[in-house]
Amino acid sequence: MGKLDGKVALISGGARGQGEAEARLFAREGCAVVLGDVLDDDGRMVAESIIDAGGQAGFVHLDVTSEANWSDAVHQAVSQFGGLNILINNAGILQPGGLIERSSLDDYRRIIEVNQIGVWLGIRAAIPPMKESGGGAIINTSSTAGLEGYTGAGAYVSSKFAVRGLTKVAALELARYNIRVNSVHPGPIDTPMLSGETRPRNEQGDINLAAPIARFGRADEVAKMMLFIAADATYSTGSEFVIDGGLTSAYYVSS
Amino acid sequence: MGKLDGMVALISGAARGQGEAEARLFAREGAAVALGDVLEDEGRRVAESIIDTGGQALFHKLDVSDQSNWAEMVERTVEEFGRLDILINNAGIVRMKMIEDSSLQEYLEVIRINQVGVWLGMRAALKPMKELGGGCIINTSSIAGLAGYAGISSYVASKFAVRGMTKSAAIEFAQYNIRVNSVHPGPIDTPMIRDPQIARREPGEVSYGGPIPRVGEADEVAKMMLFIAADATYSTGSEFVIDGGLTAGSNIASRMDQ
Numbered sequence: 001m002g003k004l005d006g007k008v009a010l011i012s013g014g015a016r017g018q019g020e021a022e023a024r025l026f027a028r029e030g031c032a033v034v035l036g037d038v039l040d041d042d043g044r045m046v047a048e049s050i051i052d053a054g055g056q057a058g059f060v061h062l063d064v065t066s067e068a069n070w071s072d073a074v075h076q077a078v079s080q081f082g083g084l085n086i087l088i089n090n091a092g093i094l095q096p097g098g099l100i101e102r103s104s105l106d107d108y109r110r111i112i113e114v115n116q117i118g119v120w121l122g123i124r125a126a127i128p129p130m131k132e133s134g135g136g137a138i139i140n141t142s143s144t145a146g147l148e149g150y151t152g153a154g155a156y157v158s159s160k161f162a163v164r165g166l167t168k169v170a171a172l173e174l175a176r177y178n179i180r181v182n183s184v185h186p187g188p189i190d191t192p193m194l195s196g197e198t199r200p201r202n203e204q205g206d207i208n209l210a211a212p213i214a215r216f217g218r219a220d221e222v223a224k225m226m227l228f229i230a231a232d233a234t235y236s237t238g239s240e241f242v243i244d245g246g247l248t249s250a251y252y253v254s255s
Numbered sequence: 256m257g258k259l260d261g262m263v264a265l266i267s268g269a270a271r272g273q274g275e276a277e278a279r280l281f282a283r284e285g286a287a288v289a290l291g292d293v294l295e296d297e298g299r300r301v302a303e304s305i306i307d308t309g310g311q312a313l314f315h316k317l318d319v320s321d322q323s324n325w326a327e328m329v330e331r332t333v334e335e336f337g338r339l340d341i342l343i344n345n346a347g348i349v350r351m352k353m354i355e356d357s358s359l360q361e362y363l364e365v366i367r368i369n370q371v372g373v374w375l376g377m378r379a380a381l382k383p384m385k386e387l388g389g390g391c392i393i394n395t396s397s398i399a400g401l402a403g404y405a406g407i408s409s410y411v412a413s414k415f416a417v418r419g420m421t422k423s424a425a426i427e428f429a430q431y432n433i434r435v436n437s438v439h440p441g442p443i444d445t446p447m448i449r450d451p452q453i454a455r456r457e458p459g460e461v462s463y464g465g466p467i468p469r470v471g472e473a474d475e476v477a478k479m480m481l482f483i484a485a486d487a488t489y490s491t492g493s494e495f496v497i498d499g500g501l502t503a504g505s506n507i508a509s510r511m512d513q
Contacts, residue, residue: 168503172500175466187489221487228479228482236479236496238504239495239500242493249491250422
């Protein structure tokens with residue numbers, strides 16, 4: 001018996017990284033999952049492998065900045081699986097080296113569109129089917145960059161603070177429909193987004209994580225938090241769930 | 256198969272309310288639970304009823320403001336169950352008094368139990384957890400550790416302190432593989448909010464103004480504790496809020512409608 005038997009979840013950015021781990025875990029817990037992503041081949045492969053393992057899954061092309069794409073995605077969840085109970089706004093992008101002084105308006109807007117407006121569109125699209133289902137859970141992936149500033153990531157930090165704030169407003173507005181809305185704030189998680197030049201390094205070029213738990217988090221650890229929020233956090237809405245190895249609580253004053 | 260099979264949890268204030276719900280859930284998930292409380296009869300009864308349903312439990316008298324009580328409690332736990340994996344600092348009291356009308360003694364009574372009690376608990380648990388090679392400490396703060404509430408200044412001060420010391424401990428204990436997190440419940444239906452000095456009505460009749468228009472259940476808090484103990488393996492120093500949205504903000508749109 002799964003924790004999400006009979007439920008339907010839509011996960012944006014479900015083709016890889018945290019979204020993929022969430023889709024796989026939710027499917028193992030009995031949930032029918034619709035994966036939305038711009039990476040069509042990767043996303044289809046994940047959906048197929050979930051089905052091969054005995055789960056229920058579908059893929060839909062979802063550019064989260066497109067209102068029409070969102071409408072299609074929600075429609076697919078309802079037509080294929082009969083409703084929508086859970087939305088995970090997971091899709092996001094990170095640009096490296098975007099110091100305010102050097103970055104362009106186009107770069108800034110691009111990040112805001114995907115990370116911030118994409119979440120706003122997702123929430124709006126999910127409301128009608130969740131109202132019809134008598135309630136639901138929306139989980140927005142913010143970041144530790146929604147809790148504190150990071151140099152060179154002005155657009156990303158802006159977008160993630162906005163998601164944190166938007167989550168609370170949605171929690172207040174949607175409670176009347178029995179829809180809970182919470183944000184999750186991952187620190188450094190070992191996913192494709194944190195590869196190449198965006199991977200944290202020290203001066204010697206090694207990975208440098210000044211966090212009490214001195215390792216990267218894993219996508220499946222984030223997925224377990226999502227599962228808890230979706231299945232068991234029935235009295236939490238507008239809350240911020242931080243999974244960062246202690247990064248944001250740590251300012252070392254002695255060693 | 257339980258999520259906590261083979262683990263040992265010590266829970267302060269476990270004779271009733273949230274502590275009791277946590278003890279029962281943890282025992283159902285396979286943990287051996289050591290219940291500490293100043294309410295000896297009630298605490299013993301909870302431990303016995305856990306044992307009657309096939310769980311492992313013990314009760315030991317624990318005044319959390321007393322350092323030697325903590326030493327005995329931890330010693331007894333390790334003696335009977337062999338180890339200590341999880342500590343839930345749950346015991347707490349609330350006293351309703353405006354700052355203007357409150358005595359130093361009344362203030363210190365709350366600080367001693369809610370704040371010094373947590374500090375003592377973490378110190379007492381450190382040694383067996385280090386020996387074990389890791390562990391998990393969960394400190395029960397409150398939404399009164401996130402925002403101010405009039406009439407309970409000692410409670411608010413103690414709960415902000417718990418929130419802060421949780422983060423210090425998270426940083427200091429990470430080298431021992433011990434995670435330390437805080438939980439921040441809003442109004443939960445327990446004996447604490449049924450106390451006549453706090454509320455004259457049934458919890459269900461009071462409107463707290465949160466988006467989820469009901470009080471929470473102790474069982475919902477217990478599930479959060481279980482998640483943190485069993486699955487939140489990359490969270491330390493985090494604040495887990497379970498308040499029905501009370502601290503999310505204000506419904507100003509409805510005020511403008513009026």
